[in-house]
Amino acid sequence: MKRRFFNSMMAAALVGSVALPAQAADTVKVGVLHSLSGTMAISETSLRDVLLFTFDEINAAGGVMGKKIEPVVVDGASNWPLFAEKAKQLLEQDKCAVVFGCWTSVSRKSVLPVFEKNNGLLFYPVQYEGEEESQNVCYTAEAVNQQATPAVDYLLDQGIKKFYLLGSDYVYPQTTNLVLLEYLLSKGVPLENIGGGYRKDDSGKIISAGKYTPFGHTDYQQIVAEIKQFSAGGNAAVVSTLNGDTNVPFFKEYAAAGLTAEACPVVSFSISEDEFRGLPADKLVGQLGCWSYFQSIDSPANKKFVDGFQSWLKKSSITGIVKEGRVTCSPMVLSYDGVYLWKACVEKAGSFDVDKVREAWKSGLSFEGPNGKVTSQKNMHMTKNVYIGETKADGQFKILKEFKEVYGEPWLKGKFK
Amino acid sequence: MKALSRLLSLTLISGLLCSVSLLAETPRETIAKAALNEDSAKKREIITTLVGQGDEVIKTLMDDWKADKLFIHTTAAGEKVVVRLQDDKDDAGTQSAVRVDDGATLKDASGSPLRLVAKEQKAVEHDRGLRNAMKAVLDLLDLSSPDAKKRIQAVETLGAAQNAEKLPALEARAKVEQDPEVLRELKEAAALINLKNSSDDVKVAALKDLKELHAFSSYDLIKATLKEAETASKAPVVSAAKDALAAIDSHRTFVDFFGTIFRGISTGSILLIAALGLAITFGLMGVINMAHGEMIAVGAYTTYIVQNIFGAGVTIPLFGLSLAIPGMHATGAWYNSYFLFAIPASFFTAALVGIALERGIIQFLYRRPLESLLATWGVSLLLQQVFRLTFGANNVQVGSPSWLSGNWTISDIIFNWNRVFVIGFAIFIVFGTYLVLTKTSLGLLMRAVMQNRNMAACMGIRTSRVNMLTFGFGSGLAGLAGAFLSQITNTGPSLGQSYIVECFMTVVVGGVGNIAGTVTSAVGIGMADQSIQQILLNPVMGKILVLVGIILFLQWRPAGIFVTRSRSLD
Numbered sequence: 001m002k003r004r005f006f007n008s009m010m011a012a013a014l015v016g017s018v019a020l021p022a023q024a025a026d027t028v029k030v031g032v033l034h035s036l037s038g039t040m041a042i043s044e045t046s047l048r049d050v051l052l053f054t055f056d057e058i059n060a061a062g063g064v065m066g067k068k069i070e071p072v073v074v075d076g077a078s079n080w081p082l083f084a085e086k087a088k089q090l091l092e093q094d095k096c097a098v099v100f101g102c103w104t105s106v107s108r109k110s111v112l113p114v115f116e117k118n119n120g121l122l123f124y125p126v127q128y129e130g131e132e133e134s135q136n137v138c139y140t141a142e143a144v145n146q147q148a149t150p151a152v153d154y155l156l157d158q159g160i161k162k163f164y165l166l167g168s169d170y171v172y173p174q175t176t177n178l179v180l181l182e183y184l185l186s187k188g189v190p191l192e193n194i195g196g197g198y199r200k201d202d203s204g205k206i207i208s209a210g211k212y213t214p215f216g217h218t219d220y221q222q223i224v225a226e227i228k229q230f231s232a233g234g235n236a237a238v239v240s241t242l243n244g245d246t247n248v249p250f251f252k253e254y255a256a257a258g259l260t261a262e263a264c265p266v267v268s269f270s271i272s273e274d275e276f277r278g279l280p281a282d283k284l285v286g287q288l289g290c291w292s293y294f295q296s297i298d299s300p301a302n303k304k305f306v307d308g309f310q311s312w313l314k315k316s317s318i319t320g321i322v323k324e325g326r327v328t329c330s331p332m333v334l335s336y337d338g339v340y341l342w343k344a345c346v347e348k349a350g351s352f353d354v355d356k357v358r359e360a361w362k363s364g365l366s367f368e369g370p371n372g373k374v375t376s377q378k379n380m381h382m383t384k385n386v387y388i389g390e391t392k393a394d395g396q397f398k399i400l401k402e403f404k405e406v407y408g409e410p411w412l413k414g415k416f417k
Numbered sequence: 418m419k420a421l422s423r424l425l426s427l428t429l430i431s432g433l434l435c436s437v438s439l440l441a442e443t444p445r446e447t448i449a450k451a452a453l454n455e456d457s458a459k460k461r462e463i464i465t466t467l468v469g470q471g472d473e474v475i476k477t478l479m480d481d482w483k484a485d486k487l488f489i490h491t492t493a494a495g496e497k498v499v500v501r502l503q504d505d506k507d508d509a510g511t512q513s514a515v516r517v518d519d520g521a522t523l524k525d526a527s528g529s530p531l532r533l534v535a536k537e538q539k540a541v542e543h544d545r546g547l548r549n550a551m552k553a554v555l556d557l558l559d560l561s562s563p564d565a566k567k568r569i570q571a572v573e574t575l576g577a578a579q580n581a582e583k584l585p586a587l588e589a590r591a592k593v594e595q596d597p598e599v600l601r602e603l604k605e606a607a608a609l610i611n612l613k614n615s616s617d618d619v620k621v622a623a624l625k626d627l628k629e630l631h632a633f634s635s636y637d638l639i640k641a642t643l644k645e646a647e648t649a650s651k652a653p654v655v656s657a658a659k660d661a662l663a664a665i666d667s668h669r670t671f672v673d674f675f676g677t678i679f680r681g682i683s684t685g686s687i688l689l690i691a692a693l694g695l696a697i698t699f700g701l702m703g704v705i706n707m708a709h710g711e712m713i714a715v716g717a718y719t720t721y722i723v724q725n726i727f728g729a730g731v732t733i734p735l736f737g738l739s740l741a742i743p744g745m746h747a748t749g750a751w752y753n754s755y756f757l758f759a760i761p762a763s764f765f766t767a768a769l770v771g772i773a774l775e776r777g778i779i780q781f782l783y784r785r786p787l788e789s790l791l792a793t794w795g796v797s798l799l800l801q802q803v804f805r806l807t808f809g810a811n812n813v814q815v816g817s818p819s820w821l822s823g824n825w826t827i828s829d830i831i832f833n834w835n836r837v838f839v840i841g842f843a844i845f846i847v848f849g850t851y852l853v854l855t856k857t858s859l860g861l862l863m864r865a866v867m868q869n870r871n872m873a874a875c876m877g878i879r880t881s882r883v884n885m886l887t888f889g890f891g892s893g894l895a896g897l898a899g900a901f902l903s904q905i906t907n908t909g910p911s912l913g914q915s916y917i918v919e920c921f922m923t924v925v926v927g928g929v930g931n932i933a934g935t936v937t938s939a940v941g942i943g944m945a946d947q948s949i950q951q952i953l954l955n956p957v958m959g960k961i962l963v964l965v966g967i968i969l970f971l972q973w974r975p976a977g978i979f980v981t982r983s984r985s986l987d
Binding site: 041042157158159162169197211212213214216217218219221222223225226228229232233234235245248249252253255256257258261262265277279280281282322324390400401 | 457458542544545546548549573574577632633634635636637638669672673676677680683684732809810811812814815816817821822823824826829831833834835836904905906907909915946947950951954956957960
């Protein structure tokens with residue numbers, strides 16, 4: 001009895017091993033590397049969902065060069081060393097042709113050596129601080145000049161003269177605010193009109209600008225009192241790179257102190273439609289956001305994308321997937337654009353080979369996405385439209401201004417002097 | 418000759434008339450022109466030309482514009498017309514339209530009135546800059562608004578614009594104005610406008626006024642004046658401007674000082690209401706309850722549910738099932754009173770959970786602090802997971818009732834209603850706890866059991882029941898803390914985790930088993946935290962220094978501020 005069981009196991013294993021190569025011939029493995037648990041899961045799970053939706057959409061239309069996409073989903077668990085391990089597994093063990101993933105800058109920095117060593121290709125979709133250009137990363141993300149500086153341009157255009165810089169204490173806000181400081185100074189805004197304070201090193205060089213609070217900070221009394229005094233003369237705005245749920249106590253305190261979007265608008269770079277699901281929308285009405293996509297974009301491509309995603313969600317059988325109240329946001333659309341651009345690159349290269357795909361990326365391919373036309377660039381970044389929006393009570397954005405086809409430029413420090 | 422001159426004057430007059438009618442655009446036409454312009458800077462420019470015109474139609478049209486009630490209609494001929502839809506919606510959703518430029522009814526090619534559906538038309542856009550430009554136009558109208566707040570706003574913008582032409586209007590208003598606050602603003606606005614005056618004497622007088630008013634909003638403009646005067650080396654203006662700036666700076670110090678005291682007390686009150694329950698369970702009963710934070714979360718979630726019962730109802734994804742709780746769809750004052758119901762509800766819910774915890778686990782662990790620490794830690798993790806499965810991993814939204822979301826400003830010191838409320842609330846529950854402990858029979862029994870359990874049992878007190886009720890009371894207080902915390906911070910599964918350390922800190926610093934000590938330490942820690950933040954201008958360093966201070970303090974006085982001598986702690 002025991003032996004027969006063993007034999008049948010062997011047989012099954014044999015059949016399996018025979019069947020596998022046959023299957024591998026008409027599929028291509030694609031990695032999905034996001035946090036599906038831990039603190040970042042709230043944001044990153046949405047990206048996994050939209051990636052799986054995109055793969056299904058492409059597979060239904062015949063796949064990439066006749067091969068069906070076979071997703072390999074791994075969980076980075078909001079744990080940065082684990083991200084590196086999972087990346088290694090995707091590249092060395094699963095031999096994925098491409099990986100879509102990462103949210104925080106620190107997760108990207110942890111997987112970078114793995115991708116460079118194995119010559120893998122990572123598509124990175126979330127707005128970031130720049131100062132990086134790896135040959136193994138396609139940055140579909142917004143660079144600082146595709147989010148922060150257009151937002152400041154808009155505010156300057158609206159007659160804002162004073163800027164208060166506020167952010168969470170980690171690399172993205174710190175670097176972005178340093179770039180913004182330089183940018184504002186170059187636009188003729190005097191240093192005394194830039195609030196939040198700054199720190200100099202011994203040589204007198206400014207090494208940090210703006211006010212920073214740790215993740216999970218809840219007490220914004222002092223900071224809001226400071227903003228109230230700062231904005232008293234009018235024509236002031238807050239540029240916020242606060243991340244995650246600290247926005248709730250901040251905006252509650254902001255409203256309670258009598259500060260309004262009319263008196264002193266807040267432009268946030270980390271609140272998208274998806275984050276709105278956990279924020280008191282009524283406290284944010286009229287505040288500004290800046291992204292390269294809003295769900296409220298009125299175009300046939302966007303309508304097709306939103307409807308397609310919603311109906312895919314309804315049919316989806318992924319365990320634990322949230323189906324109600326789902327929205328689409330910029331990192332999701334940049335993930336979606338990324339998959340299609342990769343497909344275009346592969347088809348142009350005629351191969352899944354990373355070096356050839358990279359050459360195709362650098363040649364500048366375009367895709368008409370839900371956020372308009374996006375084009376890949378020589379510096380591994382992407383040209384895309386940038387939109388300024390005003391938040392509405394229903395958690396959507398009303399689009400106020402559009403910057404057409406902004407070139408992604410990661411190296412900004414020192415450019416505005 | 419006469420006839421000739423008459424002819425000449427006639428042609429002149431008619432020519433003049435003609436040019437006047439060519440030049441003068443009606444406000445309606447100007448607004449329509451602005452609405453059709455593509456460039457936002459140009460739009461603002463066109464709107465600004467209306468400043469000083471007192472036509473009522475401007476206000477109506479601009480209010481409609483801001484309320485998205487003006488639309489751009491493209492006629493069959495391809496011409497773009499700005500229209501305003503009338504309030505005569507029929508069943509098909511169509512409304513009759515009025516042209517903004519001439520006030521006539523919109524007609525189609527055949528001349529019959531056109532009816533439009535609002536949804537199909539493109540609303541005329543507006544942005545912040547444009548709304549500000551409109552405000553500058555409407556401010557003169559708002560100067561006589563019956564609403565004092567609107568008058569203040571109008572005066573503020575008029576002053577900041579520093580337009581000398583507005584001065585007579587402000588002075589005229591100052592003569593009839595009754596409200597002292599508006600009068601103050603009028604004086605400031607007039608002084609700000611006079612800063613632009615070419616005469617140095619007027620400038621100095623204005624600066625003297627501003628020195629007396631020491632308003633933050635004038636700081637930037639005085640600074641600009643100072644710079645200008647310095648380059649032109651006008652000594653009297655420079656010294657007057659410096660005086661005015663010094664006055665504002667000293668006012669700032671004053672505001673910061675009292676503001677920090679207020680913020681310190683409010684932070685202390687939050688610590689106090691969060692820690693008071695722990696002071697009872699840990700201080701009096703000697704149970705190290707690591708699940709205290711989750712009792713706070715129970716209170717916060719109860720507030721969330723009560724809010725939704727008053728609102729539109731809520732569907733809770735309870736362990737994968739959907740549990741629909743119907744809502745009462747209350748509005749206005751009735752809806753805003755939800756919080757008053759949420760307070761007792763969160764007390765009793767948390768108390769019930771506490772009693773269940775005491776009966777189920779803690780009653781077996783009295784006098785075994787290490788085991789109770791481990792067991793309640795387990796309960797804490799378990800409860801967090803229960804919250805996740807019941808309400809989802811995301812934070813839930815709890816809105817503040819309107820009476821908690823305003824502020825009260827005295828001499829530029831802001832007292833937020835919610836912060837004033839928490840101070841009152843803390844006083845109320847400390848006083849309530851004091852009454853329960855000293856004036857009720859339950860309090861007497863509690864104190865008896867805590868002092869000497871065996872003796873109390875000998876006297877016929879059912880000590881296990883007293884334990885249960887005491888633990889329930891402590892948990893209920895945590896629930897109250899949760900109800901309040903839901904108003905200022907996030908309500909999510911990890912809410913309790915962010916407060917548990919601070920709670921233990923407060924109780925230990927205060928001296929275990931002593932309510933007065935908890936009060937003192939809560940307010941002390943709150944004040945220290947806010948003062949350090951104010952001095953260092955850095956929220957992170959504030960927290961770190963307070964922690965270091967507490968560690969040093971406990972080295973010096975390990976038993977806290979007030980040392981309790983009680984046998985239960987021996």
